[in-house]
Amino acid sequence: MNGVREANDDRRFVARRRRDRRLRPSRREGLLVVVAIASGALIVAVALLALQVPDRAATTLEDRAFRGSTALENAHREMAATYQQFVTALVSPADQRAALVAESQRLGNLRDTYWHAYQRVAFGSTAERKLQQQYERVSKEIDAAGATVFGLADSTDTAAYLTAFNREHDLATERLMILEKIRTRFYTPRIRQGFADVESSLADTRTWILATFGAVVMLLLAGSTVLLRGTLHEEQVSAAREREHHRERRRADLETQLQRGLEMEPTEESTYDVILAALVTVRPDHPVELLVADSSRAHFRQAVSTDSPGAAPRCPVISPADCPAASSGQTRFFLSSGRLDACPFLRNRDDKALSAACVPVSIAGISTGVIHTTGPDNEIPDATELSELELVARKAGERIGYLRVLARSETQARIDVLTGLFNRRSLEEQARDVLEHGDQFVVAFADVDHFKDLNDKYGHEIGDRALRLFGRVLRDSVRPADIPARYGGEEFLVFLPDCTLTDARVVAERVRERLKSAVAGASVPAFTVSVGLAAWEPPETFSDTVARADAALLYAKHTGRDRVVASTEVPRAEDATPADGPARQPAHDDALGASDSVAE
Numbered sequence: 044m045n046g047v048r049e050a051n052d053d054r055r056f057v058a059r060r061r062r063d064r065r066l067r068p069s070r071r072e073g074l075l076v077v078v079a080i081a082s083g084a085l086i087v088a089v090a091l092l093a094l095q096v097p098d099r100a101a102t103t104l105e106d107r108a109f110r111g112s113t114a115l116e117n118a119h120r121e122m123a124a125t126y127q128q129f130v131t132a133l134v135s136p137a138d139q140r141a142a143l144v145a146e147s148q149r150l151g152n153l154r155d156t157y158w159h160a161y162q163r164v165a166f167g168s169t170a171e172r173k174l175q176q177q178y179e180r181v182s183k184e185i186d187a188a189g190a191t192v193f194g195l196a197d198s199t200d201t202a203a204y205l206t207a208f209n210r211e212h213d214l215a216t217e218r219l220m221i222l223e224k225i226r227t228r229f230y231t232p233r234i235r236q237g238f239a240d241v242e243s244s245l246a247d248t249r250t251w252i253l254a255t256f257g258a259v260v261m262l263l264l265a266g267s268t269v270l271l272r273g274t275l276h277e278e279q280v281s282a283a284r285e286r287e288h289h290r291e292r293r294r295a296d297l298e299t300q301l302q303r304g305l306e307m308e309p310t311e312e313s314t315y316d317v318i319l320a321a322l323v324t325v326r327p328d329h330p331v332e333l334l335v336a337d338s339s340r341a342h343f344r345q346a347v348s349t350d351s352p353g354a355a356p357r358c359p360v361i362s363p364a365d366c367p368a369a370s371s372g373q374t375r376f377f378l379s380s381g382r383l384d385a386c387p388f389l390r391n392r393d394d395k396a397l398s399a400a401c402v403p404v405s406i407a408g409i410s411t412g413v414i415h416t417t418g419p420d421n422e423i424p425d426a427t428e429l430s431e432l433e434l435v436a437r438k439a440g441e442r443i444g445y446l447r448v449l450a451r452s453e454t455q456a457r458i459d460v461l462t463g464l465f466n467r468r469s470l471e472e473q474a475r476d477v478l479e480h481g482d483q484f485v486v487a488f489a490d491v492d493h494f495k496d497l498n499d500k501y502g503h504e505i506g507d508r509a510l511r512l513f514g515r516v517l518r519d520s521v522r523p524a525d526i527p528a529r530y531g532g533e534e535f536l537v538f539l540p541d542c543t544l545t546d547a548r549v550v551a552e553r554v555r556e557r558l559k560s561a562v563a564g565a566s567v568p569a570f571t572v573s574v575g576l577a578a579w580e581p582p583e584t585f586s587d588t589v590a591r592a593d594a595a596l597l598y599a600k601h602t603g604r605d606r607v608v609a610s611t612e613v614p615r616a617e618d619a620t621p622a623d624g625p626a627r628q629p630a631h632d633d634a635l636g637a638s639d640s641v642a643e
Contacts, residue, residue: 082259108233111164115226118157119219125150126215129189161225171229178221185214290427297324298434305442314446318439319347322414325431326424331416333404333439336363340411358401358415360388368401369410374433375401376423389417396420400429402436406444412436459529461507462514467536470528474538474585481581485547487537488575488592489517489554492604494533501568509567516561520554535572536589544578544609551576551607571605578610 125147132143158178165171188211195204304317315333322331326349333347341362350357363369367386377399380389389399397417404412414436416424424432457469465473477484491497491513498506510533517527521537530536539547551574562569575596579588591610599608 112230114161121154181218335412404440465528485539485542486592488596489535491533573599574607576609
């Protein structure tokens with residue numbers, strides 16, 4: 044199935060490359076330039092041919108009638124602006140009047156410029172000259188009236204001011220009417236006739252223009268079709284790239300959050316909550332479970348499931364060796380449980396056809412888990428979901444593997460390698476916790492009798508075997524709450540919480556008796572142990588209690604070995620009579636954290 048999918052992907056890739064070469068942006072731009080040049084040249088050629096007659100008619104308009112009418116219109120406009128500025132100057136404060144008067148004079152000069160331009164192109168008929176003379180006369184009267192009005196602007200003679208202002212207004216209105224009369228009587232009819240000639244010429248060329256426009260439209264449609272095809276393809280490529288970018292961004296965000304979440308979890312069990320949340324994020328609408336093998340890799344257990352809490356594993360596979368994905372170390376797809384190549388553990392599940400995907404989880408390069416998800420028949424996870432499932436599997440394997448190595452390292456740091464018991468450091472750490480709560484406890488200090496002779500006579504291998512045997516007997520003989528440890532060399536110490544000397548003696552005697560039975564059935568020479576007991580007496584430290592137990596142990600050694608002696612049975616130093624040589628000095632310092640290199 045993977046081979047067929049890869050072949051289809053190759054064919055689609057080749058076809059996409061061919062389309063890209065045929066419609067790549069450089070070719071589309073070149074085609075657009077060609078179409079534009081051809082269309083523009085055709086339009087210009089037809090327009091030049093069709094507009095020759097209208098151009099001649101338009102040239103007729105460029106005679107004195109058009110220029111004269113334009114000059115009159117401009118003069119009329121500037122004349123009205125000049126009068127408006129004049130009125131504004133009259134009603135403005137005295138300190139602003141000078142500037143407004145200057146602006147009015149500028150507009151008046153511009154008006155005179157347009158009037159002289161008109162005079163240069165005027166037809167010069169008798170009636171027109173009479174109107175020109177009338178205009179000149181009225182203009183002189185306006186200048187005189189304006190001076191009078193300005194003279195009375197600040198006067199208290201309101202009647203005289205109003206009379207002069209009304210005279211100015213009437214003259215300005217008369218001059219505007221003169222200009223309008225000249226324009227409408229002599230120039231407007233000629234302009235209308237010229238435009239009528241242009242309209243007639245344009246009507247004759249309309250057919251040519253319509254034909255040219257149709258041809259250009261057809262040409263542009265042909266070019267646009269090709270360009271639109273390229274544009275649509277480019278949009279599809281851009282959309283695909285955007286989707287890919289979104290998938291990459293989503294995957295990167297998932298990886299960042301997952302990495303941070305897993306790094307904050309201190310134990311393997313707590314990491315499963317983060318993994319569960321990640322699986323729900325990846326496939327919220329489909330069941331997903333994480334199966335993890337035990338330390339022996341013999342059996343799977345369901346560590347995570349997005350189904351209801353406590354739901355049974357959907358996949359009935361028993362061990363990694365039986366799982367096709369875990370055994371091969373590769374992601375496996377199964378389109379339908381009804382196919383011949385379906386996973387054996389997928390067939391006939393839930394009495395309905397379904398699909399599945401299985402992603403192996405590797406720890407230190409060994410497949411010890413699998414992420415298993417199911418879905419409707421013939422619907423496997425898409426590329427995005429699959430990539431994210433593989434990401435979750437990889438990150439989960441890395442974190443679980445790290446935590447297991449860390450736990451194993453911590454265990455090795457706390458456990459004596461030879462006997463499997465706690466070492467001195469671990470024992471003292473646990474004793475410290477009990478001591479902080481003020482609970483009663485007893486310390487039993489045990490030592491293998493004549494261990495040096497045993498080593499010298501039978502060798503260190505036999506000596507190690509004897510220590511392992513005693514460690515096993517010690518572990519099996521103490522109470523469940525007691526903590527046995529190898530304290531250093533052939534010395535062992537048992538921490539007995541919530542215990543009295545009487546109860547501790549029972550435990551110690553049980554150890555001695557079981558050791559005899561174990562030695563009888565083992566391939567080691569016969570050996571015994573001596574035990575010293577001491578109960579904690581506040582406010583002494585743990586080291587003080589150990590020292591008293593050590594003293595009891597020494598007394599047991601001096602009084603014949605293979606016995607249990609409590610610290611209360613040890614006579615004072617000045618009264619003690621050694622039976623086995625000089626008393627040895629305690630080998631344990633007072634520091635609670637001190638440790639024997641052999642034991643650790």
